[in-house]
Amino acid sequence: MTPLLQVDNLTKKYGSIHALDTVSFELEEHTATALIGPNGAGKTTALSMLSGLVSPTGGSIQFQGGVKQDIRSIIGFLPQYPKFFPWLSALEFTEMAARLSGVETRQTTIEAKKTLEFVGLGEVMNKKTGTFSGGMKQRLGLAQAIIHKPKLLLLDEPVSALDPVGRRQVMELLKELQRKTTILYSTHILNDAEEMTDQLLFLRQGKLVEHGSLDEVRARYAEPRIVIEFEGIQELQRFTEVTKWQVTSKGLIVSIDVRLEKAEMSSVLSVLTAGKFLVRRVEWQTASLEDIFMKVAVI
Amino acid sequence: MNGFSVLLQKEWREHTRNFKMLWMPLVFIIFGILEPVTNHFLPEIMKSIGNMPEEAEFLWPEFTGEEIFMSLLGQYQSIGILVIILAFMGTISGERKNGTATLLYVRPMSFLSYFLGKWIVVNGIVLGSVWLGFMAAWYYIEILFNRVDAGAIFAFVATYSVWLVFVVTVVLALSAWLPTGGAAGLAILITLVYQFIDSLIGTYWTVSPWKLSMYASYWFEPDSELSNLWMSLGLTVILIVILIVFGVFLSKWNASKTTV
Numbered sequence: 001m002t003p004l005l006q007v008d009n010l011t012k013k014y015g016s017i018h019a020l021d022t023v024s025f026e027l028e029e030h031t032a033t034a035l036i037g038p039n040g041a042g043k044t045t046a047l048s049m050l051s052g053l054v055s056p057t058g059g060s061i062q063f064q065g066g067v068k069q070d071i072r073s074i075i076g077f078l079p080q081y082p083k084f085f086p087w088l089s090a091l092e093f094t095e096m097a098a099r100l101s102g103v104e105t106r107q108t109t110i111e112a113k114k115t116l117e118f119v120g121l122g123e124v125m126n127k128k129t130g131t132f133s134g135g136m137k138q139r140l141g142l143a144q145a146i147i148h149k150p151k152l153l154l155l156d157e158p159v160s161a162l163d164p165v166g167r168r169q170v171m172e173l174l175k176e177l178q179r180k181t182t183i184l185y186s187t188h189i190l191n192d193a194e195e196m197t198d199q200l201l202f203l204r205q206g207k208l209v210e211h212g213s214l215d216e217v218r219a220r221y222a223e224p225r226i227v228i229e230f231e232g233i234q235e236l237q238r239f240t241e242v243t244k245w246q247v248t249s250k251g252l253i254v255s256i257d258v259r260l261e262k263a264e265m266s267s268v269l270s271v272l273t274a275g276k277f278l279v280r281r282v283e284w285q286t287a288s289l290e291d292i293f294m295k296v297a298v299i
Numbered sequence: 300m301n302g303f304s305v306l307l308q309k310e311w312r313e314h315t316r317n318f319k320m321l322w323m324p325l326v327f328i329i330f331g332i333l334e335p336v337t338n339h340f341l342p343e344i345m346k347s348i349g350n351m352p353e354e355a356e357f358l359w360p361e362f363t364g365e366e367i368f369m370s371l372l373g374q375y376q377s378i379g380i381l382v383i384i385l386a387f388m389g390t391i392s393g394e395r396k397n398g399t400a401t402l403l404y405v406r407p408m409s410f411l412s413y414f415l416g417k418w419i420v421v422n423g424i425v426l427g428s429v430w431l432g433f434m435a436a437w438y439y440i441e442i443l444f445n446r447v448d449a450g451a452i453f454a455f456v457a458t459y460s461v462w463l464v465f466v467v468t469v470v471l472a473l474s475a476w477l478p479t480g481g482a483a484g485l486a487i488l489i490t491l492v493y494q495f496i497d498s499l500i501g502t503y504w505t506v507s508p509w510k511l512s513m514y515a516s517y518w519f520e521p522d523s524e525l526s527n528l529w530m531s532l533g534l535t536v537i538l539i540v541i542l543i544v545f546g547v548f549l550s551k552w553n554a555s556k557t558t559v
Contacts, residue, residue: 044559051405054555070407077405079559083398085309087316099305100406144402156559 002065004029004182005050005152011058012045012206019045021206022059027152027199032178034193035186037203037297043186044080046203047154050184051077063152073102076150076181080157082141086130090121090140093129094147101148111147119143119173135166142173146181153177155185159192171195190289202296210296214289221292224258226268227285231278239277252280302408306416314424319386323424326382327375327432334371335439338362364440364447365519371436372459375429376512380490383463384470387421388483391474391550398558410551414475418543422467426460451518458515458528461535465508466490468539472546475553508535 003026012020020042027033035043048054050061052071063074084093094112103111116125119139124132129140138161145153158174159167167189175196177183187193193200193214200217202210210217230236230252239254240247247254256268265284272279287295314320337344342359345351362370391414394400403413433456440447469489473482497509505527514531517523 048555048559053401053404053557053559072405073407075405077402079398079401081398082402083558084402085313085399087313088309092312096305096309097402097406100302100403100408102407141402 006062009059013057031198032183033199034197041203042206074151076145078145084129091125097144098147222286229280303412310420324428327428331432331435339443364444389479392479395557454518462511468542472542475546475549506530
């Protein structure tokens, strides 16, 4: 099946600096992909190029197998801090966005109202955008990005500027949109990436350093281990004397690398029960996305 | 021209809601009224506030209506043009800098529509303001001075309007090219400073957009030779078209500089 978007060796240079360096990836239809990386990794540059705002220095971007069309007609774009004309109402702005994106003139008001209701701005659609809070602006940004039902939605840090309540609400909207369109969004909030993603793309200094589904990436970096916290140091020492597994210890905590030692939770529990060890907790631990992020995206 | 009517409507709304549609005509109308009124009442004004000795007698020149029109044009050429530059210098660069242009540029609109939408509305405001200013002046000139031939007035203002369209096009093209401060500086240099240079050394050439304001007065002198005026008008129109092409190209070229 032809992917919706195929990016090959995408490169952007500003003088001698590579903002993006030979990045390649594909997006399948109706998937959500998270572009992850620290500040300055090239996330916004990548999205700006995909949205047609910035021309690449090298490489290619192909939509639907390279069918020639204006990229801007099939994408919806939400910048990190969307800016609106403060003298327009939310409805007027969304209508303008709809008409500029090719929505039939007769349909613009109906579609704009429907979209503003969807993003939760139905009550304030006639208010000037200059009076909007950050959360309202983000919702309006989302409304203008989806008004023409784009095939690909590009979102630059869609929730990073929001408070926890606003974040949750916008995330719910995005999850609903995920069923209708393809989403590529940048984030450094890793909970969001875990919550809504089919594919992860890790950028570091303009390079794509890791990619794959959440499970695939986890499998590569997870380092699963069983962690036991003992009641006292004597208990810990007694355990290290009798155990057949190679362990690492720190304070009252012992850690067993599951992959190296072929240990299973059930056998560990059996040993602890048989030896009547006094323990505070026994836990299966795996690397969080944050741990993986620190390994992959941060030097 | 994708999105032309939408962008035109957006510009119209913008200038209506930021009150440029109101204050700019008012500025030009006030100048238009003040010029004939102050010139007519100047002897009385000087007598009452001039602090002159009682026995002092001055011979005030007798102005004609045509001269008042030219004097008003002189005001518009300096203060009027400065007002136009300052009001519209950030028309494109300002949108790029504050990021409002981003959500327009990511849509399938044509940059020709984008530039022309602004060009038409800004010219509409400027020409509307200047015409209203001259009409206000005409009313007072009729009352306080003499009757001036209507055909000559229309030809005079129409000729001056071509110069103003040139000024607006320069300002918008520079705004498409440079940041707001640079656009303003260069626009002042091209329109105001060069005007001064042209008046100093411009005797060596006769065809120039900068001479249009002077040539406009020829309409008040029936025996004037108009060939230089027509050639200057032709050259100005050609330059306006070139500047529009330049503005459209630079709007597109600089689209990537918009704040994301």
